[in-house]
Amino acid sequence: MDISWDDARLFLAIAETGSFSGAARRLRIGQPTVSRRLAALEYAVGASLFRRGVDGAVLTAAGERLVPPAKKMAEWAGELHRAAESSDTSPRGLVRVTAAPYMCFDFLAPFSGAVAKKHPGLRLEVLSGIQYLDLGRGEADLALRARCPPNADLKRVYGVQIRNAVFVAKSLKAKLPKRPTLQQIPWVAWAPPFDATPPNPQLESIIPGFSPVFTADNYLVMLAAAEAGVGAMVLGDLRHRFVRERSLVPLELDLGPYATSELHLVCAKSALDIPRVRKVSELLVEELEQAKKR
Amino acid sequence: MDISWDDARLFLAIAETGSFSGAARRLRIGQPTVSRRLAALEYAVGASLFRRGVDGAVLTAAGERLVPPAKKMAEWAGELHRAAESSDTSPRGLVRVTAAPYMCFDFLAPFSGAVAKKHPGLRLEVLSGIQYLDLGRGEADLALRARCPPNADLKRVYGVQIRNAVFVAKSLKAKLPKRPTLQQIPWVAWAPPFDATPPNPQLESIIPGFSPVFTADNYLVMLAAAEAGVGAMVLGDLRHRFVRERSLVPLELDLGPYATSELHLVCAKSALDIPRVRKVSELLVEELEQAKKR
DNA sequence: CAGGAGATATCCATGAATGCATGACCTCAT
DNA sequence: ATGAGGTCATGCATTCATGGATATCTCCTG
Known part of the structure; x- marks a missing residue:
C-alpha cells in the first residue's frame, strides 16, 4: 500500500475544510476529482476515512489517526515552499502591462505599488493608452483585454468575468x-x-x-x-x-x-519564459482569482 | 508558485539516489517522467535544483535548501503510512492460491509461511493440482498462471517473465x-x-x-x-x-x-474487493517485483 | 579502440485523470 | 409546499501525464 503525498494533501484538505467541496476549492481542483481520489485512497488504505453527508465529511476513527502526520507534512511543505521562494532569484527589471484606461487607473496602479513592495527589483510600466499594442512585437509584455486573442502567437493566461x-x-x-x-x-x-x-x-x-x-x-x-x-x-x-x-x-x-464583460490576461507565447514577466503574470493571476471570489 | 507534494517527493528521491534513473526505480515510475517532472518543478520554482551529468544529478545550492524540509515531509509521510497501516483492519480468513506444482512447492509454500508470520489472521491454502481451476466460479481466489487469461471475467494483476x-x-x-x-x-x-x-x-x-x-x-x-x-x-x-x-x-x-516463460497473477474481476484477497495479492506482487529485479 | 553500460532529454501513442454536466439527496427560507 | 443552495456520486468527453522507443553523450572495460 503506497500513499501518494498529494493524496495525503487531499485528505488533509478535506479534514480541515470539512467537505469535499471545500477541499476542491482549497486545492483548486474539481469536486468530482476529490470524491474519486478520496475513494481510491480509502480503497488503498483499506478503511473509510470520512463519513459522508449532505453537511460534508466527518473524520472516522481511522481518518483521525492520519491527521497529525498529514498536518506535519503540510508544515514542512510550507517550509519547502519558503525555501523554494528564497531560491527564486528574485526577478528584476521592467515589465510593461497594458490595459484599458480605467483598469490601469483603478487596478493596475495600486497593483504596481503592491508588486514594488513585494519585489523591489520589479518595476511595472503601465501603458494605459487605448490604442492597440502589439504583444507579438513586444510593445508590451502583458495585457488585460476584453477579448481573447485570436492570434496564434499570443496566449491567454487567465480570464475572469x-x-x-x-x-x-x-x-x-x-x-x-x-x-x-x-x-x-x-x-x-x-x-x-x-x-x-x-x-x-x-x-x-x-x-x-x-x-x-x-x-x-x-x-x-x-x-x-x-x-x-x-x-x-x-x-x-x-x-x-x-x-x-x-x-x-x-x-x-x-x-x-x-x-x-470579460477580462483576459494575455501575452506572447514565450513571454512567460522571462522570469520577471512570469512573476508579474503569477501575481496578476492571484489578484484576479481573489477578485473573482468577491 | 505551488509545489505539488508528489513533486517534493520526486525531488527528494533524486537527491537521495543521486540520479534520475535511481529516483525512477525508487518511485517506480519511468525515467522520462522523472526528467520532465523535475524540469517542470524547476520551471515553477524558477531555479535549477540539480546539475545534470552522465554520472547523475548533483544538488545545486538552491536544491540543497529544499532537502531538509523534503526529508521531514518524508518522515511524516512514513508516520502517515504507519497510521494508515494500523487503520487497515488486518484482513483475516482463508485465501486459496493455485499454481503449477513446482511454483507451489518452491515459492508459494515458503511465501505462505511469510504471510502467516506477517498477518496471523491470514491463512493461505495452496492448491497445487495441475487440473484447471475456475477462478470465475470461485474455485480459487488467486492463481499463478503461465498464460494471461482470455476470459472477460478474469483480470491480470501482475506479470513477470x-x-x-x-x-x-x-x-x-x-x-x-x-x-x-x-x-x-x-x-x-x-x-x-x-x-x-x-x-x-x-x-x-x-x-x-x-x-x-x-x-x-x-x-x-x-x-x-x-x-x-x-x-x-x-x-x-x-x-x-x-x-x-x-x-x-x-x-x-x-x-x-x-x-x-511468463508468470501471471490472475484473479476474478471482483476478487480484489475482498480485503484478504487483496492483501495477499499485494504481497504476491511485492514478491514478484523483487524477484524480477534479481 | 570499439563496444557495452550507464546517464539524461525528447517524441509520440496510449491510457489515466480530470472536469463538466447531471442526478440524487438534504436543509432551510419563503 | 416549493425553490434555492448546499452536499456527494457518477457518466462521459477531453486533456494531459506517462512510458516505450530512441538519440546523444560519457566512461569503463576487454
Whole structure:
C-alpha cells in the first residue's frame, strides 16, 4: 500500500475544510476529482476515512489517526515552499502591462505599488493608452483585454468575468430619480476619434438617440467630470482588494447584455519564459482569482 | 508558485539516489517522467535544483535548501503510512492460491509461511493440482498462471517473465559430459494422463524422439527422482527471496524458444474487493517485483 | 579502440485523470 | 409546499501525464 503525498494533501484538505467541496476549492481542483481520489485512497488504505453527508465529511476513527502526520507534512511543505521562494532569484527589471484606461487607473496602479513592495527589483510600466499594442512585437509584455486573442502567437493566461456598473458622483445621484432609466442618465463618454472605444458603442445600442452630455479624449478628464457630478460612467467593477476612496458610487441600473464583460490576461507565447514577466503574470493571476471570489 | 507534494517527493528521491534513473526505480515510475517532472518543478520554482551529468544529478545550492524540509515531509509521510497501516483492519480468513506444482512447492509454500508470520489472521491454502481451476466460479481466489487469461471475467494483476532452467542432482551432473546436448540428458517428466502438462510438450518439440527415463503422475515423486540423480527436470527459475537448500543444481543448457516463460497473477474481476484477497495479492506482487529485479 | 553500460532529454501513442454536466439527496427560507 | 443552495456520486468527453522507443553523450572495460 503506497500513499501518494498529494493524496495525503487531499485528505488533509478535506479534514480541515470539512467537505469535499471545500477541499476542491482549497486545492483548486474539481469536486468530482476529490470524491474519486478520496475513494481510491480509502480503497488503498483499506478503511473509510470520512463519513459522508449532505453537511460534508466527518473524520472516522481511522481518518483521525492520519491527521497529525498529514498536518506535519503540510508544515514542512510550507517550509519547502519558503525555501523554494528564497531560491527564486528574485526577478528584476521592467515589465510593461497594458490595459484599458480605467483598469490601469483603478487596478493596475495600486497593483504596481503592491508588486514594488513585494519585489523591489520589479518595476511595472503601465501603458494605459487605448490604442492597440502589439504583444507579438513586444510593445508590451502583458495585457488585460476584453477579448481573447485570436492570434496564434499570443496566449491567454487567465480570464475572469466582471460586472459592469454605472457610477456617478453622490451629488448627481441625489438629483436623479430614485429608479432612473438609462435615458434619464446624463452620460460622460468618449469624444472622437475615440468614440468607437467601449463603452460608447454599447451605450449607443441600448440607448436610442444616445447623446452624452460630456465627452473628452482623455480618460482622466472624463473621470474628473464624472466626479464633479457632470455625468455617469460605465466602469468595470473588478472586485480587487486595493481600497481606494471612491467618490463615485454605483447606480442600480440594468445594462442588459452589457451587464458583464470579460477580462483576459494575455501575452506572447514565450513571454512567460522571462522570469520577471512570469512573476508579474503569477501575481496578476492571484489578484484576479481573489477578485473573482468577491 | 505551488509545489505539488508528489513533486517534493520526486525531488527528494533524486537527491537521495543521486540520479534520475535511481529516483525512477525508487518511485517506480519511468525515467522520462522523472526528467520532465523535475524540469517542470524547476520551471515553477524558477531555479535549477540539480546539475545534470552522465554520472547523475548533483544538488545545486538552491536544491540543497529544499532537502531538509523534503526529508521531514518524508518522515511524516512514513508516520502517515504507519497510521494508515494500523487503520487497515488486518484482513483475516482463508485465501486459496493455485499454481503449477513446482511454483507451489518452491515459492508459494515458503511465501505462505511469510504471510502467516506477517498477518496471523491470514491463512493461505495452496492448491497445487495441475487440473484447471475456475477462478470465475470461485474455485480459487488467486492463481499463478503461465498464460494471461482470455476470459472477460478474469483480470491480470501482475506479470513477470521468468527463466526456465534444467536442474539435476550434483551426482548426475558429475556423470554428464561437460557440455551435454539436450539429447544426452536423461529426463524426468510427466506420465499419462498428465503428459500434456508442461514441460512435456515443449521438450518433445525441441528433442526429436523425446523419451523420458522416468515418469510419474505426482510432482513430488518426480522431484524425488530428480534429487536421487535419476534424471533432469525443467523448472522455472523464479529468483524469489526464500532460500531453500537446493539439492538440484542448474545446467547450462539452451532451451531455445522455451528459455523463458511468463508468470501471471490472475484473479476474478471482483476478487480484489475482498480485503484478504487483496492483501495477499499485494504481497504476491511485492514478491514478484523483487524477484524480477534479481 | 570499439563496444557495452550507464546517464539524461525528447517524441509520440496510449491510457489515466480530470472536469463538466447531471442526478440524487438534504436543509432551510419563503 | 416549493425553490434555492448546499452536499456527494457518477457518466462521459477531453486533456494531459506517462512510458516505450530512441538519440546523444560519457566512461569503463576487454
